[in-house]
Amino acid sequence: MIKIITIPFSESLENFTDKELQEFSKRKKILNYKAEFFKGNNNSYWTILLEYENSVPEKLEKKDEYENLNENEIDLYNKLKVWRKEKAQKEAISVYIVSTNKILNDIVKLKPKTKVELENINGFGKRKIEKYSDEILEIVKKYYNAKGE
Secondary structure, X not given: OEEEEEEEEEOOOOEEOOHHHHHHHOOEEEEEEEEEEEEEOOEEEEEEEEEEEEOXXXXXXXXXXXXXXXHHHHHHHHHHHHHHHHHHHHHOOOHHHHOOHHXXXXXXXXXXXXXXXXXXXXXXXXXHHHHHHHHHHHHHHHHHHHOOO
């Protein structure tokens, strides 16, 4: 795929602002590029032609979601995802506001039994403890009781 980005000179910063280029290239693999400098409309510009491909295919992103989880843990992880989706729909918010995939992954790995253990999970602060801890702890408890653990 091809993308053309034009970067103007910013007199206030006394520099070329490459924010658009940086944002674009975060999740792309740049295969080839060609940069040209030009002047026009009383300003200086770099224009860059980028040949690229997406660096993380969707299938790999899905696989990363289950990183370091065994089959049993994936089952619990998926149960937590269902809970998160239902919670988000009920509250009319994004699922990632309820909990990120990383937090769900950490919950599965930590197997918390108390609110204090949930607080040890990065990204699970007081507000989430107040709103969601009872339900999450119940899901984890039921899951492991059913498994005999």
